[in-house]
Amino acid sequence: MSSNEKRGEAVDLSHHLSKVGKARQTSPLKGLHKYMGKPGLISLAGGLPNAAYFPFSSVSGDILAPDSFPLETDSKESSLSWFWRLFSRTDKERTSTFTVGKYSKHPGDLDLENGLQYGLATGQPKLNEIIREFVGKVFQPGYSNWTTLVHTGNTDAWFKTIQTILNPGDGLIVSEWTYPSAMAGAQPFGIIPVPVGMDSEGMSSISLRQTLSEWDESARGIPRPHVLYTVPIGQNPTGTTMGIQRKKEIYDICVEYDIIIVEDDPYYFLQQGKYIPKSDRVVDSATDDEAFIASLAPSYLKIDYQGRVIRLDTFSKTVCPGSRLGWFTCNPMFAERLERTAETSSQAPSGFTQIYVASLLLKWQYEGYLRWLKALRLQYKQRRDYFLDCFADEFHLQKKFSTEGYTAGTHLYHASLKPRRSFVPLSEKDNAYSKPLFSFVPPSSGMFLWIELHLEEHPAFSSLGYKALEMKLWTEIAEAGVLFAPGAMFFATPVEDDTLGHGHFRISFSNSTPEDLKKAVSTFSTVLRKFMKN
Amino acid sequence: MSSNEKRGEAVDLSHHLSKVGKARQTSPLKGLHKYMGKPGLISLAGGLPNAAYFPFSSVSGDILAPDSFPLETDSKESSLSWFWRLFSRTDKERTSTFTVGKYSKHPGDLDLENGLQYGLATGQPKLNEIIREFVGKVFQPGYSNWTTLVHTGNTDAWFKTIQTILNPGDGLIVSEWTYPSAMAGAQPFGIIPVPVGMDSEGMSSISLRQTLSEWDESARGIPRPHVLYTVPIGQNPTGTTMGIQRKKEIYDICVEYDIIIVEDDPYYFLQQGKYIPKSDRVVDSATDDEAFIASLAPSYLKIDYQGRVIRLDTFSKTVCPGSRLGWFTCNPMFAERLERTAETSSQAPSGFTQIYVASLLLKWQYEGYLRWLKALRLQYKQRRDYFLDCFADEFHLQKKFSTEGYTAGTHLYHASLKPRRSFVPLSEKDNAYSKPLFSFVPPSSGMFLWIELHLEEHPAFSSLGYKALEMKLWTEIAEAGVLFAPGAMFFATPVEDDTLGHGHFRISFSNSTPEDLKKAVSTFSTVLRKFMKN
Incomplete structure (x- = not known):
């Protein structure tokens, strides 16, 4: 679907909700929300400590310049300079500092009063704006009412997804070689992995179609699976990259068989391209932002005209794993159910994390973050x-x-x-x-x-x-x-x-x-x- | 049990594990751990980004002095000075600063290289040491092999507890008035609340015994419950405080009927004592650390000679809710199962959070934190x-x-x-x-x-x-x-x-x-x- 084409809304996929996913109640406090913004309102409803009792009066961070790493690969002669640049600690890093104080001077600015308080499971508004802009520009979802929702890392996001759309005894389509932690998360709930064959682009659409078309419920003992779990980029463990053609084939099969695709994509920005032996290697050079985005294998989101993809993004590989921060992109119905799940489990991601990642991205801006990602990809290459x-x-x-x-x-x-x-x-x-x-x-x-x-x-x-x-x-x-x-x-x-x-x-x-x-x-x-x- | 008495080990309570709780597998990577500490080991097993790619080169915090708030209540004449002191921003706060850099100078010091990397679900060693010391000194568990395990806040901790010890269709003993979010977390899993009566100390031991002794499985439709959820201090919503005598009565009943007690205790340090009308009020004055601890209604842990209490502590009320950090104290068998659950969901708490809370507590030390808690209690009083x-x-x-x-x-x-x-x-x-x-x-x-x-x-x-x-x-x-x-x-x-x-x-x-x-x-x-x- 081209980006100019008019995009429709997500279709109704509520029949995919699990028993647990359906049963999550809207918070009884939701009725209170309509009063929340009112000027002069005195809220004595929640159990919020006063921010004066937060023992941090400000937090600061020194962050690297977004162009800290080069956009050209090394020439053959000095093939380790990428590395030495990292570790020569005498070499001055270029950094800038941000500070977040307890009370903000301008409304809407990040502060500790709100940032370290109880917050909605949807996270800080500033962070959400940044994420939404990023998804729109980089992943370009194929339907109009896509929604993002912060989470506490893809492992927890997958755990929440399992509970929201899978019942005990459900089959789960996976590649024959797959990420063991994802299986370990599903297995205690009685989810049965259904492996399908792979080729050098990851999951095989031929094998997928065969598995589904030949599904024999009585022989298999379980109904035909309605969820597919995939790591399409940097497939774990095989390291393959699935291109748009294969994704389209798989997506179309999933439309035909009414399957939800869970796209766990932590390595998206570590796309290194073809390996070229040292003797034939040429110097990589910079590309502009649009060319960079176009050079990356697109996400399933881009072809998702029905809203049947739940995409899991994480800052673990692009910022740091300790952030324990990422986001879902999916249709608003799934997003609402996942938000309810978060309300009674992780709640909002850590306030410190949100403050640090939001401050970083506000400092860098979209352009700076893209600059960082371009260079990061070259580092891994x-x-x-x-x-x-x-x-x-x-x-x-x-x-x-x-x-x-x-x-x-x-x-x-x-x-x-x-x-x-x-x-x-x-x-x-x-x-x-x-x-x-x-x-x-x-x-x-x-x-x-x-x-x-x-x-x-x-x-x-x-x-x-x-x-x-x-x-x-x-x-x-x-x-x-x-x-x-x-x-x-x-x-x-x-x-x-x-x-x-x-x-x-x-x-x-x-x-x-x-x-x-x-x-x-x-x-x-x-x-x-x-x-x-x- | 007096603190001098020899404490035994926890009894075997593994029959309380739920189907999901039992099924969680030991991580396949566990086999790798025996090599992990080896000097000179080159580990290419995990998927860790190099710390050079973490865009933060240092983080800092300005923290309040632990004695920022007074230990004496106001005299009647100026009954709002506790408050004005909080908000007079011209009044200089006394703060000190800490900085955590990317690479530590001394082994074992906090640094971003490890603090923002993937970490074990058990959290940072420094933080664990502080928590363990605190639990031993303040809560004084009644058995010897008690274990602590960090978690991402009591809401998530309760969610993990549900999955570890409750099956769909299980009853859950609660007070007739109880915390709705805890019920909302359990309800989608088909857990059935079994309310018991209360009096002015919270859950009534008489009502509890009656409920259990008269339990009629065929009339009730479910087996006698084996888990009790309680907020014994600052009972939510009634604000009551359960003393040691009542806790002993309830604990003994739980031994008799083989029930696990989940002690959700976020308000433990907000014990304000009896309300005395303004005209009769006297000035509160400082107490030493031991007298302070002795003045608090003890935790169930103190009488838990069998290890049947899972205690949930949080930093939300004593540091800040945005920390999304707390810890379990329980027997090692439950701790191991909860750790497995964390491995496939939240993983470790946010690295930023761990760095900030650990830095705060390392700066304050145990004595400073107690000083803070003493004053915090008076603020709420x-x-x-x-x-x-x-x-x-x-x-x-x-x-x-x-x-x-x-x-x-x-x-x-x-x-x-x-x-x-x-x-x-x-x-x-x-x-x-x-x-x-x-x-x-x-x-x-x-x-x-x-x-x-x-x-x-x-x-x-x-x-x-x-x-x-x-x-x-x-x-x-x-x-x-x-x-x-x-x-x-x-x-x-x-x-x-x-x-x-x-x-x-x-x-x-x-x-x-x-x-x-x-x-x-x-x-x-x-x-x-x-x-x-x-």
């Missing part, structure tokens, strides 16, 4: 590139086009060991070094490299099975001082047949120093080399 | 006294000992109108002014005055019933510019018989200026005067 370069240095990589499984449709890198010593006997070389021991698709978004282990040649493969081998190798790497995330935990449903399949690791490149990233790859190589001989 | 003085000025109050209903065992103030003009005819005086139109027990804790309306003389009483009359009067008061909380919303179960009973209002004295409090009482009087004639 350079981290990703550097990390994959380490693999290219340490292993023999062979690029092959994949037509099968969750990597279908893209180039897969097969990694085999390089001989370390020239005097290795030829027979040993043949056995250990020629066969690929693992493979990966370079991630195009997010924080993770997802590798598939090919341990068929391991002496104990047939006796242990791949899950036990994966844990054995994981433990040996951990004992050698490097912690990966074991792959089995990312499978949507417990693995039944242990003799087929492959081991996996999810490896993060988001936080470590270049030395540690390099050392980790080298340690992995050393351990793997030894491991294959035992 | 003076507010309560002043507000009741306004009623004494505006209405004719008659003190009578009550032996009935939820006021049994204390003095009740019956309020009737004072003639406003001397030329009111005698007959009208007789009718309108001699009969008490409302009554109240002066609150001994908390933020609220709870009044019972006697509207039997209203011309429309027999036709409308008291609920409709309550709302009619409430609306007229609101239209006149004063907002009370209507009483009906505080009844634990919907009122069935509308012809008996009384109307009620809950009126807060926690936040307004003395002028507004006085004006509110005068407006109430004017509206009530007119109301009784219609």
